[in-house]
Amino acid sequence: xxTIHQWPATLVQPVGSPLSLECTVEGTSNPNLYWYxxxxxxxxxxxxxxxxxxxxxxxxxxxxxxxxxxxRQFILSSKKLLLSDSGFYLCAWSVLNSSYNEQFFGPGTRxxxx
Amino acid sequence: QKEVEQDPxxxxxxxxxxxxxxxxxxxxxxxYFMWYRQYSRKGPELLMYTYSSGNKEDxxxxxxxxxxxxxxxxxxxxxxxxxxxxYLCAMRSYxxxxxxxxxxxxRLSIRP
Numbered sequence: 001x002x003t004i005h006q007w008p009a010t011l012v013q014p015v016g017s018p019l020s021l022e023c024t025v026e027g028t029s030n031p032n033l034y035w036y037x038x039x040x041x042x043x044x045x046x047x048x049x050x051x052x053x054x055x056x057x058x059x060x061x062x063x064x065x066x067x068x069x070x071x072r073q074f075i076l077s078s079k080k081l082l083l084s085d086s087g088f089y090l091c092a093w094s095v096l097n098s099s100y101n102e103q104f105f106g107p108g109t110r111x112x113x114x
Numbered sequence: 115q116k117e118v119e120q121d122p123x124x125x126x127x128x129x130x131x132x133x134x135x136x137x138x139x140x141x142x143x144x145x146y147f148m149w150y151r152q153y154s155r156k157g158p159e160l161l162m163y164t165y166s167s168g169n170k171e172d173x174x175x176x177x178x179x180x181x182x183x184x185x186x187x188x189x190x191x192x193x194x195x196x197x198x199x200x201y202l203c204a205m206r207s208y209x210x211x212x213x214x215x216x217x218x219x220x221r222l223s224i225r226p
Contacts, residue, residue, distance in 0.1 A: 006157075032212060043118075043202065043218035044158075051212070059213075090157050101206065102148060103214060105157035 002027035006091050006106035013113055019064075019078040021109050023091030026072065031093040033074040034103060035066055038088040050074060086113045117141050120203055120217030128225050133190040137203035137217045140184065144215075147179050148204040149188045152219065158202055162188070193224045 003026045013019060025031055035047040046059045048066035056066050063082060067075045074091055088110050092103040120137045127133055135149075145166055150158035162177045164170045164186075170177045176189040186205070190197055203217040 034212075043120075044216040046213065049212050057212070088155075092157075101146070101212065101214065102160050102163055104160060105150075108155070108157045110155070 004091060004093055004104060004106040006109055008109060009107065010110045013081050015083055015113055016080050019081050021076040021089055023074040023106055024072055025093045030071060031095065033068060034092040035074065035076050036090040036092065038090060044090065081113045083113050086111055115140055117215050118203065118205065118217045121220055122218055124221040124223055126223040126225060127193060129193060129195060131193050133193050133222060135188040135201050135220050137186050138184055139205060141207065143207035144205040145208050146206050147186050149177055150202045150204060152200045152202060195224045195226050198222060198224045
């Protein structure tokens, strides 16, 4: 069965510090991978998605970036965090070319920028 | 206007009641519809998915799509305290495989 991991689970960072969140998927090959941010009381905002190694699409211009160095690894980064970067970050995967493209989510990372 | 509108709640009902959760949308190209359940401080989990119009039943859950009204619903029968969570609707068009649009979620509380 497939499993998706995210770490860390919780992170408190000062404004201006760098960020690196990691997501890995087990039990599937060549998945589509996604990074979302969920602000309190709001829906999921798609930040990046990737259909393959080194292929990243950005949905929202901001001070975040994403990389996919391996087939089942997706990394979200920032060089300098802003207060507005606080939120719940979710990684998700889906099967390439499935009918519904239903997405399966990881446990999330709660980021607080102070 | 948001592409997907969902009443944030909170919605509080007694145990055993039938719950109705709803979303409206504006994009007539949406054809794939999903419902996710999210417990507090956890990632969303896929509950059900349907294609185009009609009903789909899975245990105590029924998903309903009315494309003519651009309206989707999730019904929960015999609601349990363990159903207390935030429910998010989600949808996408046929051509936009990678981009799912999520509602903001309805917070549901089932009172024992």
